[in-house]
Amino acid sequence: MYDQLVDYIKSKITVSEQELEVILSYFKPVKLKKNELLLTHGQTSQRTFFVGTGCLRIFFITEEGQDATRYFAFEGQFATALVSFITSEPSEEFIQAVEDSEVFYITHNGFYDLLEIIPQWEKFYRSYLENAYVTNTRRLMSFLTLDAKEKYRQLLEENPDIVRRLSNKMIASYLNISQETLSRLKSKI
Amino acid sequence: MYDQLVDYIKSKITVSEQELEVILSYFKPVKLKKNELLLTHGQTSQRTFFVGTGCLRIFFITEEGQDATRYFAFEGQFATALVSFITSEPSEEFIQAVEDSEVFYITHNGFYDLLEIIPQWEKFYRSYLENAYVTNTRRLMSFLTLDAKEKYRQLLEENPDIVRRLSNKMIASYLNISQETLSRLKSKI
DNA sequence: CGAGGCCTTGACCGCGGTCAATGCCCGTGG
DNA sequence: CCACGGGCATTGACCGCGGTCAAGGCCTCG
Structure with missing residues (x-):
């Protein structure tokens, strides 16, 4: 049941079996229902999640009440409200299960313990x-250079999973365009 | 002459004098004229810079030939085309001296040597x-939520130096709006 | 002194947002 | 099992933000 997590860790670093056990002992499983929130605006992000099954999304809500999604994490990916996790300040971002999901989490303290121990x-x-930085910067560049249609095209190429699996509402939120515009784009392609 | 750099390093980590010497031995000074390029599109980012005097900017050029500035580094700040530095792939970004500047650089290899040695x-x-990530994510959020006027207002509050010191052209490029729009905004405030 | 770059201002217009109406699908309870 | 309600998707009408183009003035540097 921890297999995916083990594979992921081993793909990133080389650790002994003992070390691996220590690492795993810091992770706890949780089951989530669709739409359940793991973190809301104003709380401090105290946990980092690894998705076993399902999907998490990281998003925030603008002053006008629109939501903007920063990241989707599917099976085998890590996710957290990283800015708050780093700064220990209250989070702008929400974390939510997009589908029924099973995830593992490690606490902020646990994470920093591991930095000392392992x-x-x-x-x-x-x-x-590094990954988070590269992903985010590429995303920033897309927003600065692409119009709505180009953003959608790029998404189709680079993240077809997102388009296949998620609702238009989610996709529009990820591209930061309105549902209506997305709907019009789809009908033209 | 290396004082600023020493102060900066000491503010971030605790190192012995010997270690500090080793670190400094990896940094080389360079003098730059205004507009001089340190890295152009397509090259791999092999160096990280620390600004002693002057100012560097990191920017990229869109398909339509507009430039979009991602970051300004003033005295006492580090800067590089970090995505390319991390991935060792050709850079989308340019690095340019905005003014006559004196900077120090450490090479990518040197940087990774230090990770092993110190x-x-x-x-x-x-x-x-962590800093780069937080800065970039905040910037991403600004672009997703603010209109031209609000972006300018935020810049005035959070980075008045940029407004005071740099040309409208640079500011507009940083806010990702046209020079004309910026000019109109300024006249209204 | 001339040339080129930067800033400003006006005219125009297109992308994409909002609002509203309608249709569709799905889950829930009687 | 069907009826109803709520959320999501689609489509049309409208319009405003901010971009482009163009002209004119100013400053700087060779």
Whole structure:
């Protein structure tokens, strides 16, 4: 049941079996129903999640009440409201299960304990941060350069899963366009 | 002459004098004229820069030939085309001196050597990545939620230096609005 | 002194957002 | 099992933000 998580960790760093056990002992499983929130605006992000089955999304709500999705995490991916996790300040972002899901979490304290206990964990965190940075920067560049249609095209190419699996509402929120515009785009393609 | 750099490093991590010397030995100074490029599109980002005097900017050019600035680094700040530095792939981004500048650089290889040699350097990199991530994510959120006027207002509050010191062209590029729009905004405030 | 770059201002217009109406699908309870 | 209600998707009408194009003035540097 922890297999996916083990595979993921081993794909990033080299650790002994003992170390692996220590690492795993910090992760706890949780089951989630669709739409359940793991973190809301104003709370401090104290946990990082690994998705076993289902899907989580990280999003925030603008002053006008629209939601904007920053990230979807499917099976085998990590996710958290990273800014708040790093700064320990109240989070702008929400974390929500998009479908019924089974996830594992490690607490912020646990995560930082591991940085002290397991030398390789620092490398794990490095890789996590690097990935998060690259993903986010690419996303920033897309928003600065692409119009609605181009954003949708890019999504179709680079993340067809998202389009296949999620509702228009979710997709529109991820592309930061209105549902109506997305609907019109789809009918034209 | 290396004082600023020393202060910066000491503010981030605790190192012995010997370690500090090792670290500094990896940094080389360069003088730059205004508009000089340190990296252009298609090259791999092999260096990270620390600004002693002057200002660097990181930007990229869209298909329509507009430039969009991702980051300004003033005195006492680090800067690089981080995505390319991390991935070792050709950079989308350019690095340019906005003014006559004096900077120090460390090469990608040097940087990774230090990760092996100086245990604390891993922590330095961690802090660097965390900052870069937080900055970029906040920026992404601004672009998703604010209109032109609000972006300008936010800039005035959070980075008045940029407004005071740089040309309208630079500011507009940073806010990702046209020079004309910025000009109209300024006249209204 | 001339040329080129930057800033400003006006005219125009297109992308994409909002509002509203309608249809569809699905889950829930009588 | 069917009826109803609520959420999601589609489509049309409208319009405003901000971009482009163009002209004119100013400053700087060679």
